Amino acid sequence: MPFKKTDLVGYAFVAPMLLGIAVFFLYPMLASFDLSFRNANGAADSARNLNNYAWIVRDPNFWSAVFNTIYMAFLSVVTGLVFPFVLASLINSVRWGKGLFKSVFFLPNIVSVVGTAILFTYIFYPTEQGLMNSIIGWIGFDEIGWFSDPRYSKYSIVLMGLWGSLGYNTIIFLAGLQSVPRDLYEAAEVDGANPVQKWWYITIPYLRAIFVFIIVIGTIGSMKRFGDVWMIGGNAGNPNGSLLTIVLYIYRNAFEAYQIGIGSAAAFLLFVIIMIFSLLNLRIFGKNNVD
Known part of the structure; x- marks a missing residue:
């Protein structure tokens, strides 16, 4: 399909999104992949290896x-x-x-x-103060x-x-x-x-x-x-x-x-x-x- 000048309008609209993907997703992903082959500690790294x-x-x-x-x-x-x-x-x-x-x-x-997590910390509290343990204790089971x-x-x-x-x-x-x-x-x-x-x-x-x-x-x-x-x-x-x-x-x-x-x-x-x-x-x- 031949390229048309009117297509430039469409590319102009999607360019900011593509640029954002390249800067904030593609580049960090490639940089992280490169770091996976280095002995990097945050300050220095060595040659690439496995x-x-x-x-x-x-x-x-x-x-x-x-x-x-x-x-x-x-x-x-x-x-x-x-x-x-x-x-x-x-x-x-x-x-x-x-x-x-x-x-x-x-x-x-x-x-x-x-x-x-905070809510369920109280619900599943390990003693009888917890809601679930209070319920199962009332039924007659041991605390969990x-x-x-x-x-x-x-x-x-x-x-x-x-x-x-x-x-x-x-x-x-x-x-x-x-x-x-x-x-x-x-x-x-x-x-x-x-x-x-x-x-x-x-x-x-x-x-x-x-x-x-x-x-x-x-x-x-x-x-x-x-x-x-x-x-x-x-x-x-x-x-x-x-x-x-x-x-x-x-x-x-x-x-x-x-x-x-x-x-x-x-x-x-x-x-x-x-x-x-x-x-x-x-x-x-x-x-x-x-x-």
Whole structure:
């Protein structure tokens, strides 16, 4: 297609955005990639080599962070699919108050990660002063160290993240449910389908694209988990390193130990991990989407 002078107007409009992307995203990314091959400590660096990557793959803390990140990401994606979808189905079935329900369940999404962490610190306080321990103590169970016991800390973080993302995912599912053609349900009723069969054979397949979207976005967001685990477990990812994630590992090396090269190398390993999981999700769940 030949170039036209009138195209210059379009390029002029998009030039500021492209310049901003190049200055604030592309250049820092390339500079960080270059630092990943250097023994950089923030003040000086050495020649390019693979020492940073070799050091990381031999570091047991890195593999512990990878396991914690993937484990919590899996739980977050599963709960972020099941609960919002069921909740959206329930809201969609009511005849009044849909706007109220949407507003109430979406409110936690606008709360910052810091505010959410502070709130759940009181809810999951390890003694009977905490809300959850007060409830289970009233029922007759022993107190649980939600954030202080390595056996429960990951699940507590996942629950805290679910509370924050529940409303957003519910709104996305609700929008998809309201777009399903009514004649599909009417035809299914004529064929004698019950509500569960209509939900399984019509609703879920029709929302396949939304499921894929939430799985991919949820995986990426969970793999980048940092703020909540840092607020709860500190720089070490306590208790006992059970909340150490890859991003927290990057932060510790780059901004506490001042090993910028190691932090940059870990960041690009995280990029590769996220890319692999995203491609796998699209490969497994992205087939035969309903148009």
